[in-house]
Amino acid sequence: MQTVNLSTSSGNKSSVLISSHLSDLTRLFNELRQSGRRVVAVTDIVVNEIYGQYFDCEKILIHADEQHKTVDEAVRIVHELLAINAGKELFLIGIGGGITTDICGFVASIFKRGVDFAFIPTTLLAMVDASVGGKNGVNCAHFKNMLGVIRQPQWIYVNPFFLKTLPDRQFRCGIAEMLKMFIIAEDNYRNAVSLFTDKSLAEIMDDEETKHRFILLIQSAIQIKCRFVMEDEFDTGNRRLLNLGHTFAHALEHCTSELFHGEAVAIGMILSAKLAQSPCVSVLKEDFIKCGLPIGIPSHLDKKKFLDAIWQDKKNEGETITCVLLHDIKNVSVSTLDTDTLYKIL
Numbered sequence: 001m002q003t004v005n006l007s008t009s010s011g012n013k014s015s016v017l018i019s020s021h022l023s024d025l026t027r028l029f030n031e032l033r034q035s036g037r038r039v040v041a042v043t044d045i046v047v048n049e050i051y052g053q054y055f056d057c058e059k060i061l062i063h064a065d066e067q068h069k070t071v072d073e074a075v076r077i078v079h080e081l082l083a084i085n086a087g088k089e090l091f092l093i094g095i096g097g098g099i100t101t102d103i104c105g106f107v108a109s110i111f112k113r114g115v116d117f118a119f120i121p122t123t124l125l126a127m128v129d130a131s132v133g134g135k136n137g138v139n140c141a142h143f144k145n146m147l148g149v150i151r152q153p154q155w156i157y158v159n160p161f162f163l164k165t166l167p168d169r170q171f172r173c174g175i176a177e178m179l180k181m182f183i184i185a186e187d188n189y190r191n192a193v194s195l196f197t198d199k200s201l202a203e204i205m206d207d208e209e210t211k212h213r214f215i216l217l218i219q220s221a222i223q224i225k226c227r228f229v230m231e232d233e234f235d236t237g238n239r240r241l242l243n244l245g246h247t248f249a250h251a252l253e254h255c256t257s258e259l260f261h262g263e264a265v266a267i268g269m270i271l272s273a274k275l276a277q278s279p280c281v282s283v284l285k286e287d288f289i290k291c292g293l294p295i296g297i298p299s300h301l302d303k304k305k306f307l308d309a310i311w312q313d314k315k316n317e318g319e320t321i322t323c324v325l326l327h328d329i330k331n332v333s334v335s336t337l338d339t340d341t342l343y344k345i346l
């Protein structure tokens with residue numbers, strides 16, 4: 001088992017445990033029980049159907065879709081916790097993709113002013129991004145992650161075993177967030193594109209060599225995320241670079257339900273490169289296509305509605321729009337823009 005430790009200047013700590021052995025998970029559950037904690041899992045119905053047997057604890061089931069990532073759903077979970085008399089000894093574990101980890105982390109942060117929690121991510125996107133870093137939010141008034149907190153899970157257990165059943169489209173969404181990390185920070189971008197080109201998840205996982213490369217890339221993406229979070233836990237400085245593509249992605253998700261989050265992020269990164277008038281736009285497009293990712297906004301999209309949604313994005317201040325520009329691989333910056341400039345690239 002590899003451990004990536006995250007500790008922030010305000011003293012908050014979290015550990016990402018990257019493991020290929022389910023016995024490590026059994027040990028974590030046993031330790032919790034021995035310490036007298038009441039373990040309750042918040043888990044996605046689909047994930048519970050496939051993997052429920054591996055999680056021996058009480059469970060609260062949720063539907064993992066954006067329509068359920070809401071305050072109402074969080075309150076419903078709170079009611080279920082009250083109905084089973086959960087107290088401060090409660091230890092919540094979010095098991096599923098990013099929707100599940102976001103909503104579970106949010107509930108754990110507000111229930112009785114906060115209880116301890118951990119995550120077992122089961123999508124690639126949640127393993128490399130959503131479960132790491134302590135951002136736990138829910139949607140409100142159809143705007144993404146409008147309400148939320150930053151609070152670190154005690155641990156995150158990452159095991160590629162859970163990916164075997166992940167639908168290919170969801171796998172590609174995880175690739176988008178991984179490429180985002182490598183575009184921002186490290187030399188693994190080319191390596192990742194070459195591994196993911198024209199390969200299905202099953203093909204990667206069935207071959208020992210490609211599986212090993214894949215796990216190293218997962219580890220590298222997690223290390224990048226942890227590095228940014230440790231530098232800037234509360235998202236006022238460099239952590240904002242991790243929002244690359246997200247100003248557009250969240251607006252796209254607001255305007256159309258046909259795109260998954262990772263797909264919207266891929267399109268958002270291309271728009272960020274176009275905005276920066278980057279020389280690498282066409283290379284990025286080629287790479288994303290090879291990795292099975294979309295590169296353009298849906299043709300029927302109402303541009304006015306799209307711009308209005310960007311305006312509402314929570315990162316905006318005053319009369320300008322805050323956005324991460326993609327100048328080149330390993331060259332991104334936070335910048336402010338006006339709507340006219342934005343309209344020109346659409």
Ligand SMILES: NC(=O)c1ccc[n+]([C@@H]2O[C@H](COP(=O)([O-])OP(=O)(O)OC[C@H]3O[C@@H](n4cnc5c(N)ncnc54)[C@H](O)[C@@H]3O)[C@@H](O)[C@H]2O)c1
Pocket residue numbers: 044046047050064065066069096097098099100102122123124125126129130131132133134135136137144145162163164165166167170173261262
């Ligand atoms: N908090 C953060 O820092 C952060 C970062 C990135 C994304 N996010 C959020 O994460 C969410 C997206 O997460 P996601 O892409 O993991 O989506 P998700 O949670 O909706 O999961 C995707 C789908 O895959 C299914 N699924 C999950 N694991 C599976 C498995 N192992 N086998 C088969 N099916 C499985 C789910 O039932 C669901 O239908 C978005 O709401 C996004 O805003 C949060």
Ligand SMILES: [Zn+2]
Pocket residue numbers: 129177246261265
């Ligand atoms: Zn994202």
